[in-house]
Amino acid sequence: MTSSSTPGGTLLALLPWLVALAIAAAVPLFLPIYMQRVAVTCLMFVTLGVSWNLSGGFAGQLSLGQAAFFGIGAYGSMITAEHVTSDLLTSIVVGGIVAGLCTPILFPAFRLRGIYLGMATFALGESMRVVAEKVFPGEASGLHTPVVFAVDSLAPYYWALGIAAFTIAVGAWTIRSRLGLGLMTVREDDQAARSIGVPVALYKAIVFAIGAFATGLAGGFYARYLGFIDPHSVFHLDHSINPVFVTIIGGIGTELGPIVGAIFWVILQEVLRGLTDTPAVNTIIYGLLLLVVILVVPRGIVGESQAIWRRIADRRRGRRTGKEIPVVAD
Amino acid sequence: MLSFEVLGQTIVNGIAAASIYMMISLGLALVFGVMRVVNLAQGEFMMLAAFGSFWLFTLYGVDPYLSMVAMIPASLLLGYAVYRLIIRRLLGADDINQFLATFGLALMLQGIAQYLWSADLRRLPYVLPSLEVGDVTLAGVRVVNIGVCLAVLAFLAWFLGWTGIGRSVRATASNRMGAMLCGVDVRRVDATTFLLGTAISAVGGTMLALVYFVYPSVGAGLIFKGFAVVILGGMGSIAGVIVGSLVLGITEAMVNVYVSSQLSALVAFAVIFIVLVSRPQGLFGTAR
Amino acid sequence: MAARTAFQNLAGRLAIAVGATALSLCAHVAPAAAADPIKVGIVVPLSGAQAGSGELVLRGYRLHIDEVNASGGVAGRKIELFTEDDRADATTSTSAVEKLISQRGVVAILGSYGSAPTTTGSDVSERHKIPYIAAHAGELRLHQRGLRFFFNIHPGGPPRDVALATFFAEVLKPKSVAGLHSNQAWSIEGMKTLATALKEKAGVEIRQDEFPANTPDMSGQLTRIKAGKPDLVSLYGLDSDNATFLRQALELGLNPRHISVLGDVRASKAAAGLNFDTVLMCDDWFVGLPGAENEKYERLYRTKFPKDTPDRFAVKAYAAAQVLVDALKRARSIDGQGVRDALSATDIPTPVGQAKFKEDGQRLGTFVVAQYQKGAPVVVYPESARTSDAQLRNWRGFR
Missing domain, CATH: 3.40.50.2300 (Response regulator)
Structure with missing residues (x-):
């Protein structure tokens, strides 16, 4: 997507996003209550996936510890709700900010790359869970606050949509800014990036902080939405793995990837639930999907579609100009 | 509280745990050392072997130490299929892709085990008499486990040091390109290494079944201990695995008894984080 | 044939899934x-x-x-x-x-x-x-x-914990007690109530220790407990925890005069092969409960x-x-x-x-203490429900 600098051009580039937002806003009006709940889960996956994709996809920094920020956000908002103010917006934003402020726990790991960074962040995420279980003793003695949303309220959906839209917008801005360009250089070769004057550590810190903030918002919202959290559920490894999973399925390093991946996975899960009551099947499909996507279509749904589209477009262009452009396999 | 008996018992507990950690870490380290692939499904090979021994004992009364041997050919078949279909395609792939593909495989195997045998925690009811040394009690199966572990190490030392293919494995691990240039068939070395790792995990699976529970996600819990050991010892170093397992096992046992049982779960993660950040090459690795 | 049935089954479920989704899309549910x-x-x-x-x-x-x-x-x-x-x-x-x-x-x-x-x-x-x-x-x-x-x-927990404490104080009369509970809220609460009640009734303190629920390894906790030489160990955990505890107690040579657990020790598949005779259990129901x-x-x-x-x-x-x-x-x-x-x-x-439910929705109920004797649980406390005397000898372990 190329955006021109004229105001009209910017508006034109924004148009598809605004249409998508309008459709997303209208969707719950046609959904039964249960499907609204599923849609909320889907939007949470979108938020987590998009924020992970910034660091993991565009900057190439494999982080497997997002659950730490999700959990911190959840506890931040619940503690605020219990002791300071039960205002929804305040408590959720506090959750996001607290999570963002915890980014420095990642700083020591910044010199690591690839699998080593993955393991270090993973260890960090799991450590946070163990520490939380110690600090908030009793596996099930989580925090409980009065439920905020009425049972047939559309509010949770719009909260989740708002957080997802905010994350997508921040992400879109990030990858189009100098910061984004710098990060993509880091992904290709961080030595080279450093040599052309990209402040690598600073940029990493900023992109991880953005991710932590968005993940914290999601955690904060989740906590208030559920009205009950315990260390086991909010620091769960799932919150580290799912964002990676939906991004890989959808297409890593593409803007639409995590969104498409999240929608695809949530719908597939619901269909599976209707087909079988054996939960193990779900696990098998999850694993199989991951394996097949990586071995067969590593670019994911969006990446692969784009590649096919480009090939078709190239061929058409070739036909118009009367000569064949050879398709180069990559 | 700080009596000699408690200290002795704690160290013995730690060594018993280390013998299991060693089985999973050897597989991880061998495969990583030669192929630079981190195989997250290593724990699932152990889990499947544990189930194999469990069912052989429960249904047919086969002695677990017999099934320990019987599990090796079975695991080689599975290992070869996994190597051909998945691992070979991941050579040289992105770190993220290696990680997630083997993670996918791990989940799939867990799902299959759960589908077939449910998520119940099961116990292999096999006992050997305990030994009393002063006030320290040595559980029979744990003592035998330690013995099996030593036998595996001896075999590995012989294989890597005194056989032709073993020497090729070492050569490939230290310099893949160089080995290739000297005419080493690295594909054969890859397959051999992977199968060796699988077989060791299969032996470890039976050891596991004798002291822990058998259930589909038992390997997933252990793989992280394996990471900690391999990182501590230096990725890909066999000597590192031995020392790393002992350090992790004994430290966990000490923290458990003298500090807090909850915090002992933190030891492995702390080791991963601190070692990676401060000394990424581990105790026995060389700086890269 | 089997494949056909499986396929029909699947097709049927698919139809149900689609139908249910379509149905749920209608806002109004027809009156039954x-x-x-x-x-x-x-x-x-x-x-x-x-x-x-x-x-x-x-x-x-x-x-x-x-x-x-x-x-x-x-x-x-x-x-x-x-x-x-x-x-x-x-x-x-x-x-x-x-x-x-x-x-x-x-x-x-x-x-x-x-x-x-x-x-x-x-x-x-x-x-x-x-x-x-x-x-x-x-x-x-x-x-x-x-x-x-x-x-x-x-x-709820308190009636159970008080019943257990009363049994300890009146029948076992222990001098030194070790308590081991999981990190779950019900377990922490329960051990606290038990300790308070036992202190009140018998003047004995419980030395408490904790483990993560569903742990496969309690050797650290048991090593510590063994060093304190208690004559009663009371365990508050899940059924798999009961099995882990007994198995490792045996392996580590921890054999106090009395062992008490919650629920039925045999309930979990993880308990296969253990001999439970003399182990005490507390619950509101046991197999063979009269009535x-x-x-x-x-x-x-x-x-x-x-x-x-x-x-x-x-x-x-x-x-x-x-x-x-x-x-x-x-x-x-x-x-x-x-x-x-x-x-x-x-x-x-x-x-x-x-x-019969209380105002807050909880059933009013009473707890009994049972003991495994010759492979089956028998109620040993309270007096009103008792079918046999408690055997006060050490646990023997495996079959």
């Missing part, structure tokens, strides 16, 4: 005709570490509902069950309950295994004004939330599942289902409010004792 089945939802863990217990809970619910349906149902209407898996997880439980209520249109929920999923699940059903009946959740806080649609077959209702239940269970011994998971679920069916029979109207009002006036005999 008299012969329509009464829809009841079940939420239990069918995957994850608690799946084994969850399946037995499900078995108990089904056992009674099948029995009722076979004899004509409730006022000519059959009961239709819808089951969801919640992995004993707080989050999954909310969407499972939501789905059952808003998509399936159930009039009551038969609940999960464990306090965390029960907390969040009952929150959701409360908002929908649909009764939630729990069978296996003992945490104190569940009943401090002021819910009106929440009922619990579990009589007409329980004898009837155990007969039914053994006819249906000839290979299995009646267990504590299924029986409490069976009692919960009995309570629900009784309420459905008495309800003024078959909807959330009608069933709730009928439930609050419950007073029927069940295999686990009389079912």
Whole structure:
């Protein structure tokens, strides 16, 4: 997507996003209550996936510890709700900010790359869970606050949509800014990036902080939405793995990837639930999907579609100009 | 509280745990050392072997130490299929892709085990008499486990040091390109290494079944201990695995008894984080 | 042939799934005709570490509902069950309950295994004004939330802890006691109540130790306990924890004069091969508990599942289902409010004792202490329910 600098051009580039937002806003009006709940889960996956994709996809920094920020956000908002103010917006934003402020726990790991960074962040995420279980003793003695949303309220959906839209917008801005360009250089070769004057550590810190903030918002919202959290559920490894999973399925390093991946996975899960009551099947499909996507279509749904589209477009262009452009396999 | 008996018992507990950690870490380290692939499904090979021994004992009364041997050919078949279909395609792939593909495989195997045998925690009811040394009690199966572990190490030392293919494995691990240039068939070395790792995990699976529970996600819990050991010892170093397992096992046992049982779960993660950040090459690795 | 059936099964399910989705898209649910089945939802863990217990809970619910349906149902209407898996997880439980209520249109929920999923699940059903009946959740806080649609077959921790402390003080008279509890809230609460009660009654302190629930390894805790040479060890954990404890106690040579656990030590598959004789247990039900209702239940269970011994998971679920069916029979109207009002006036005999709920929805119940003797549990306390004397000799371990 190329955006021109004229105001009209910017508006034109924004148009598809605004249409998508309008459709997303209208969707719950046609959904039964249960499907609204599923849609909320889907939007949470979108938020987590998009924020992970910034660091993991565009900057190439494999982080497997997002659950730490999700959990911190959840506890931040619940503690605020219990002791300071039960205002929804305040408590959720506090959750996001607290999570963002915890980014420095990642700083020591910044010199690591690839699998080593993955393991270090993973260890960090799991450590946070163990520490939380110690600090908030009793596996099930989580925090409980009065439920905020009425049972047939559309509010949770719009909260989740708002957080997802905010994350997508921040992400879109990030990858189009100098910061984004710098990060993509880091992904290709961080030595080279450093040599052309990209402040690598600073940029990493900023992109991880953005991710932590968005993940914290999601955690904060989740906590208030559920009205009950315990260390086991909010620091769960799932919150580290799912964002990676939906991004890989959808297409890593593409803007639409995590969104498409999240929608695809949530719908597939619901269909599976209707087909079988054996939960193990779900696990098998999850694993199989991951394996097949990586071995067969590593670019994911969006990446692969784009590649096919480009090939078709190239061929058409070739036909118009009367000569064949050879398709180069990559 | 700080009596000699408690200290002795704690160290013995730690060594018993280390013998299991060693089985999973050897597989991880061998495969990583030669192929630079981190195989997250290593724990699932152990889990499947544990189930194999469990069912052989429960249904047919086969002695677990017999099934320990019987599990090796079975695991080689599975290992070869996994190597051909998945691992070979991941050579040289992105770190993220290696990680997630083997993670996918791990989940799939867990799902299959759960589908077939449910998520119940099961116990292999096999006992050997305990030994009393002063006030320290040595559980029979744990003592035998330690013995099996030593036998595996001896075999590995012989294989890597005194056989032709073993020497090729070492050569490939230290310099893949160089080995290739000297005419080493690295594909054969890859397959051999992977199968060796699988077989060791299969032996470890039976050891596991004798002291822990058998259930589909038992390997997933252990793989992280394996990471900690391999990182501590230096990725890909066999000597590192031995020392790393002992350090992790004994430290966990000490923290458990003298500090807090909850915090002992933190030891492995702390080791991963601190070692990676401060000394990424581990105790026995060389700086890269 | 088998493949064909499997395919038909799959196609049928697909049709149901599509149909259910289409149905749920219609905002209005048609008023139920008299012969329509009464829809009841079940939420239990069918995957994850608690799946084994969850399946037995499900078995108990089904056992009674099948029995009722076979004899004509409730006022000519059959009961239709819808089951969801919640992995004993707080989050999954909310969407499972939501789905059952808003998509399936159930009039009551038969609940999960464990306090965390029960907390969040009952929150959701409360908002929908649909009764939630729990069978296996003992945490104190569940009943401090002021819910009106929440009922619990579990009589709660304190009566159990006090009964156990009284038994310790009056019968065992221990000089030195070690307590070992899991890191779950119910377990921490329970051990605290036990310690306070024992201090009061016998003046003995409990040295407490903690372990993570479902741990495969307690050797550290047991090493520490062994060094203190207690003559009673009291364990508060899940069924798999009981098995881990006994096995490792044996391996490490920890053999106090008395061992006490909660629930039935044999309940978990993890306990295979152990000899439990002389181990003490505390619960509100044991296999072979005297009483007409329980004898009837155990007969039914053994006819249906000839290979299995009646267990504590299924029986409490069976009692919960009995309570629900009784309420459905008495309800003024078959909807959330009608069933709730009928439930609050419950007073029927069940295999686990009389079912009668307090104002906060918790069943009033009494606990007994049992001991394994010659391979089967016998009640040794209190005096009124006793079928045999407690044997005061050390545990022997494996068969």
